[in-house]
Amino acid sequence: MTTETETETGTGAGSLALRIAGETMLLLPEKAVYWPAEQMLVIADIHFGKAAAFRALGVPVPRGTTSENLAGLDALIDAHGARQVVFLGDFLHARAAHASATQAAMLAWRERRHALALTLVRGNHDRHAGDPARALGIALVDEPHALGPFALCHHPDLAMGEGAGYALAGHIHPVYVLATRFDALRLPCFVVGRNRMILPSFGSFTGGHAIRPEPGDTIYVSSGEAVHCVR
Secondary structure, three states: OOEEEOOOOOOOOOOEEEEEOOEEEEEEOOOEEEEHHHOEEEEOOOOEOHHHHHHHOOOOOOOOHHHHHHHHHHHHHHHHOOOEEEEOOOOEOOHHHHOHHHHHHHHHHHHHOOOOEEEEEOOHHHHHHOOOOHHHOEEEEOOOEEEOOEEEOOOOOOOOOOOOOEEEEOOOOEEEEEEOOOOEEEEEEEEEOOOEEEOOOOOOOOOOEEOOOOOOOEEEEEOOOOEEEOO
């Protein structure tokens, strides 16, 4: 499969439109992908409850990351008119994510967004944390999950048979290092190859892994305000 950039108007401030597997996909500066034809947001590695998991181990980390993640989702849903959201794994970080405060915030959000269709492609953290509360109304699937020309995955290196589709994946939390002689900047990035795209981690307090592009990869970084092709 091949990808090509295209120019569009009205795609949202700072977003970048790619033609992938015959579909227009918008790379969003908020570290997500929007599929206009399906009115779908694709989110990787939100890691609800990660801060709570650290606090449960006695590590003093900031509170409010769940609210921050939910506010980020709300902003994108409203900006693009999304009717469905697919999470590419690691929805919950650990069993501590089932803590009452975290669950209460998520359930209150779901009550406000009751008409939104939610799907979770289970990732490695989800297997350890357990499935989200049934009251959240999330459809649970295993990878690879076929949808149109795409294979929705958590792991980008998942072995898939011929014709399985262009993979949209997470797991890596990719960042790209822009360096000069005097300074360096780590920016979340989308890694777009011939057969798969790796999305940056959407969640706050999730960190990032500096990647080395493979042959044929194109790197699109997010400054937080716009998406730029750097390689």
